[in-house]
Amino acid sequence: QVQLVQSGAEVKKPGASVKVSCKSSGYTFIGNYIHWVRQAPGQGLEWMAWINPNSGDTKFAQKFQGRVTMTRDTSIRTAYMELSRLGSDDTAIYFCAREMVTSTTGVFDLWGHGTLVTVSS
Amino acid sequence: IQLTQSPSSLSASIGDRVTITCRASQAIATYLAWYQQKPGKAPKLLIYTASTLQSGVPSRFSGSGSGTDFTLTISSLQPEDFATYFCQHLNDFRFTFGQGTKLHIK
Numbered sequence: 001q002v003q004l005v006q007s008g009a010e011v012k013k014p015g016a017s018v019k020v021s022c023k024s025s026g027y028t029f030i031g032n033y034i035h036w037v038r039q040a041p042g043q044g045l046e047w048m049a050w051i052n053p054n055s056g057d058t059k060f061a062q063k064f065q066g067r068v069t070m071t072r073d074t075s076i077r078t079a080y081m082e083l084s085r086l087g088s089d090d091t092a093i094y095f096c097a098r099e100m101v102t103s104t105t106g107v108f109d110l111w112g113h114g115t116l117v118t119v120s121s
Numbered sequence: 122i123q124l125t126q127s128p129s130s131l132s133a134s135i136g137d138r139v140t141i142t143c144r145a146s147q148a149i150a151t152y153l154a155w156y157q158q159k160p161g162k163a164p165k166l167l168i169y170t171a172s173t174l175q176s177g178v179p180s181r182f183s184g185s186g187s188g189t190d191f192t193l194t195i196s197s198l199q200p201e202d203f204a205t206y207f208c209q210h211l212n213d214f215r216f217t218f219g220q221g222t223k224l225h226i227k
């Protein structure tokens with residue numbers, strides 16, 4: 001079955017870090033970029049970053065520069081997103097998404113179920 | 122580039138024809154996608170490059186537009202279509218999303 005399965009919900013204190021995993025199955029992991037998109041409670045979607053699972057290359061939205069680390073383990077077909085120095089405004093559902101291979105970038109054709117990260121003292 | 126969707130909220134009945142608009146602050150050719158999101162679920166791709174229907178998406182969904190003005194049309198609303206819809210700028214590393222349009226049952 002083609003899917004992305006994410007790790008479970010997390011509760012973190014302000015200033016801490018969180019690492020979310022995204023495990024792929026049913027397709028060639030290194031064939032598609034993986035993106036991370038977050039959604040604050042009741043809010044819209046915010047793109048954060050992507051990783052090329054083949055090369056390990058990454059790119060981040062400017063607002064997350066220096067706070068987000070993207071890695072992958074090709075042996076277990078899993079991508080990771082670590083966000084550091086958490087603040088209350090980082091409380092959100094974090095989605096991983098697969099980018100479709102087309103001539104146009106940014107088409108997300110497969111999404112993980114989301115991981116709720118709650119930042120609270 | 123900013124994407125502004127209208128309306129933010131919309132009430133409609135089963136069988137209605139519904140149109141949602143997405144306006145870009147600058148011309149973006151046809152680099153636009155539409156997603157559907159139901160409560161507690163991940164977004165689902167409906168349309169990309171403004172008018173290409175994603176595989177498996179019912180043909181009652183269609184997209185049009187280019188430049189700055191885009192529309193998503195649902196030709197005959199079904200019960201499962203009540204959800205929030207987002208547009209997204211493609212081919213730009215910021216991949217900006219619109220703020221969403223929530224479609225309610227009237």
